[in-house]
Amino acid sequence: MAKIKVEKLTKIFGPHPEQGLRMLDEGKSNADIRETGQAVGIADVSFEVEEGEFLVVMGLSGSGKSTLIRCLNRLNEPTRGHIFIDGDDITRLDRQALLKLRQTKISMVFQHFALFPHRTVVDNAAYGLEVQGLDADERRRRANEALELVGLDGWADSYPGQLSGGMQQRVGLARALAVEPDILLMDEAFSALDPLIRRDMQHEMMQLQQRVKKTIVFITHDLDEALQVGDRIVLMKDGRVVQIGTPEEILNNPANAYVERFVENVDMSRVLTAQSVLQRARVVAFPNDGPRTVLRKMADENYASLLVVNRDYTLVGSISAEVASKAVKDGVEHIESLVEETPSVTPSESLMNVIGILADWRWLLPVVDENNKVLGVVTRAGVLTALAENNDTSDSEAERSDAA
């Protein structure tokens, strides 16, 4: 079962939301509806979030991202549609149950931190626990744990005003984590930070996620950030979902011109993974092959080296043509003793890192699974081709949209 399931969710702002709904159903545009004094926040949004997933919601300003995330804990009251959390429809909760939900299951991290300036860092972190009615010792203990998690132990008794922006947002994060929620809602949580701090926070957020395994809904209008942290991306425009998919899916198959424009300036090497440039290893060598056999295999495929694998395809290393021909002259029987140690990558390794490794490694770079079994190889030529292709498509798309 999905952790969060959003079903045809609509939010109309204004004094007469029913009128807005009716006009939506008649197929009127957002601009028409705005003329009547109502505003479409989101319209007919549906998607699911799996437990432990890091979902990024992306879109231009005014596309409804904040409205959507604020519906998830009902800071915005949905006008129509349903939100299921663990299968329960939270749009039907009464006030008491809603407070309980917010206290224990869903926490929020805010763009401008929204820390309480009159409370110390630890009292800020403990706010949610205090609202739950926990006693002071327990609160302090758990708040300190949360502060430790975000690397702020030692700052407990400072006030937010004494902290830098990055540190303040860590407090915001600690406040959200202290109640040990299942779900974290983060509305442009890193947007107010300067670029370097922001990169650090993204990085730490991902490491943190490895440890705490929350279901995260994260808003950003920065595509690089989305690609960095997101398992999947929801792209929004004018209150509607335009595309949902993994970063690669969205980049490789933009659903329409809007998405294309969004993705055209991406640094592809950060997005593509080893998987996307993986080639089949057409031939391999085995440890008990003779050097002559190895040379012939290389000649057949025009390789300057070969991967050496066991019979079950687990990686042993590589052997180069040079070494093999010398072995022929020396009369070596098996290549086993001549195998060179070889770097390897997993399929999810980003192309950027792959390029880094290929800068020092001239031969075939093996891609292995978690059991060290060879899935395929990456070559320098393959990487360059992939990058060139992706640049080509975005260039030609840009031309097309310029012409339009």
Add this chain to the structure above:
Amino acid sequence: MIPSVPKFPLAHGIDVALDWLTHNFSWLTQALSHAISAVIDAIVAGLLFVPPWLLIIIVAAVGWRVAGRRVGIFTALGLLFLWNLRLWQPTVETFTLVLISTLIAVAIGLPLGIAAALNKRTSRIVMPVLDFMQTMPAFVYLIPAIPFFGLGAVSASVATVIFSTPPTIRLTALGIRQVPGDLIEAADAFGSSRKQKLFKVQLPMAVPTIMAGINQTIMLALSMVVIAAMIGAGGLGGEVWEAIQRLEPGKGFESGIAIVILAMILDRITQRIGRDSKVASAH
């Protein structure tokens, strides 16, 4: 000339209404009057029982703690001067009236201010009433106070409360409404009830503004207590009133300067309370 239009009987109407109120509620106001006057007498007696030098040390120490060394020293010197002028007793009387009136004003003003901040309808009723209360010349309140509470300190403090409560109400409401929206939202997002939101976020954040309101209330109370000497409230205002009637400018200025000194001491000390909080420094 339009002599044929009869005068609208506003004064008569108010008189009739007040008469009716006096007639029907004097039992209540009399009882209240006795209670308040007993409290005032007790406090005055208590403060006069303490030797002036000891009281001066205590007040100066409080001033030092709250507002720093300079205010502490100024307080000590100022009060010593008042003592030396032989104005100790009227000073204590005036201070007591200000204290009582301010306590009542805050007890009324704080909840009303909170209600006005949280509820639009309350605000729409309360705010015009405040405008009315504040623009009416202060001593007009003294006239109806007499039939209800008799001549003296109680009438004075009732009129003073009416005159001095508005700033506390206004600034309490303002302080709460000024709390940034994203903090309210954060409080909501963590599942705070309305009460938790009020006591954990809104009121603490509003403290500096509320204190500014209370400071204004104290200053207004002092000015009104002085005017209230006209209905026999005694104190420093009484000294001034006497000097006027006897045409003694020297005595009049002595008492006038005493009032200024008392006002400055009250102002400097209460101004500092709440100003040093983290909320204030965050703005």
